Amino acid sequence: MTSALRIDLDAFAANLRHIRGEIAPSEHMLVVKDDAYGHGLVPIIQRAWTAGVRWFGAFDVQTGATVRATLGEDARIFVWLAGSDDEIRTAIDLRLDLGVGDRDLLHDVARIAREIAQPARVHLKIDTGLHRNGIRPEEWDAAAADAAALESTGAIGVVGVWSHLAEASDEEDDAASAQFIAAVEASERAGLRPSVRHLTASAAAFARPELRHDLVRIGAFAYGIRPAGGPDEGMLGIRPIATLSAPVIRIDDEGAHVALGALHGLPSTLAGRVVVASPSGPRALLRVDRLESVVERWPEALLGDEVTFYGEGAASATDLAEAFASIGEEIAVRISPLVSREYLGG
Numbered sequence: 001m002t003s004a005l006r007i008d009l010d011a012f013a014a015n016l017r018h019i020r021g022e023i024a025p026s027e028h029m030l031v032v033k034d035d036a037y038g039h040g041l042v043p044i045i046q047r048a049w050t051a052g053v054r055w056f057g058a059f060d061v062q063t064g065a066t067v068r069a070t071l072g073e074d075a076r077i078f079v080w081l082a083g084s085d086d087e088i089r090t091a092i093d094l095r096l097d098l099g100v101g102d103r104d105l106l107h108d109v110a111r112i113a114r115e116i117a118q119p120a121r122v123h124l125k126i127d128t129g130l131h132r133n134g135i136r137p138e139e140w141d142a143a144a145a146d147a148a149a150l151e152s153t154g155a156i157g158v159v160g161v162w163s164h165l166a167e168a169s170d171e172e173d174d175a176a177s178a179q180f181i182a183a184v185e186a187s188e189r190a191g192l193r194p195s196v197r198h199l200t201a202s203a204a205a206f207a208r209p210e211l212r213h214d215l216v217r218i219g220a221f222a223y224g225i226r227p228a229g230g231p232d233e234g235m236l237g238i239r240p241i242a243t244l245s246a247p248v249i250r251i252d253d254e255g256a257h258v259a260l261g262a263l264h265g266l267p268s269t270l271a272g273r274v275v276v277a278s279p280s281g282p283r284a285l286l287r288v289d290r291l292e293s294v295v296e297r298w299p300e301a302l303l304g305d306e307v308t309f310y311g312e313g314a315a316s317a318t319d320l321a322e323a324f325a326s327i328g329e330e331i332a333v334r335i336s337p338l339v340s341r342e343y344l345g346g
């Protein structure tokens with residue numbers, strides 16, 4: 001017996017169905033960066049495709065290429081990190097949709113598209129306040145004019161306008177939304193006809209219907225990860241899809257030693273702060289070492305007993321994250337490939 005991350009693909013599909021109902025008539029782009037938030041890219045996108053998801057937010061070109069190879073030509077795949085000429089060339093060649101938040105990058109994309117005689121599909125990004133890349137509002141008109149000129153040569157097609165919200169407060173998001181709408185209008189005045197406008201991720205897509213536009217980019221909620229300090233899974237209508245467990249490998253006066261440690265991605269800051277699920281109920285997590293952790297003993301503990309750190313029958317990843325002021329995604333993406341992924345359902 002070894003440590004395992006069990007992923008319930010039926011629960012995943014149920015989350016996807018719920019998201020679709022919640023956000024309709026907008027479409028769902030499933031965000032699959034960081035190996036689908038640690039859940040394993042290929043099984044996740046295959047199930048999502050079967051469940052009707054057609055847009056995938058891959059972040060980097062390599063992930064986008066895997067999605068293309070797995071799902072074929074009909075998948076729409078959005079990447080927003082393509083820096084080098086090689087990456088841009090691959091992205092255009094594979095007909096990935098490219099997020100472009102920089103005028104120089106826009107010209108690079110057009111040049112490479114001409115070189116390989118394949119028009120690039122571009123989503124222009126307006127910086128609505130996060131300052132994390134994106135065309136500044138004061139440069140937007142000029143960038144939109146450049147994009148329209150490049151579009152008229154056939155090198156690029158501007159299919160989208162997008163931005164990313166801070167989701168820190170409604171006021172900030174409202175200001176960002178106003179800036180976003182102004183940018184869409186300016187792009188239309190410049191002669192562009194973007195057909196997909198997208199602004200929101202999980203939290204705002206659920207809480208702020210008026211900000212959804214054509215497409216919402218949802219990662220966390222699809223995997224059943226609720227926001228730290230926010231509404232619970234029941235209120236959101238989602239459920240966690242992953243369960244992280246490991247066996248007891250030694251029992252001594254100190255406690256039950258379990259085969260999951262910091263090297264497997266368990267944050268050592270959790271020691272002394274959370275409880276985990278033993279066969280006879282919740283027990284304190286006492287220590288996290290490199291290769292194992294120590295859990296408060298239960299009277300009838302046996303070697304091979306399974307301890308669950310988060311998921312079915314235990315706390316959620318977000319519950320654990322809250323113990324050290326982090327977020328559930330942070331825990332999920334840290335689980336090392338040393339922990340085997342097992343898929344249920346599907």
Ligand SMILES: *Cc1c(COP(=O)(O)O)cnc(C)c1O
Pocket residue numbers: 031033164200201202203217218219220221329
């Ligand atoms: C990660 C990410 C998302 C998804 O965010 P969630 O809160 O996990 O839904 C959406 N858009 C961008 C640009 C992202 O980087």
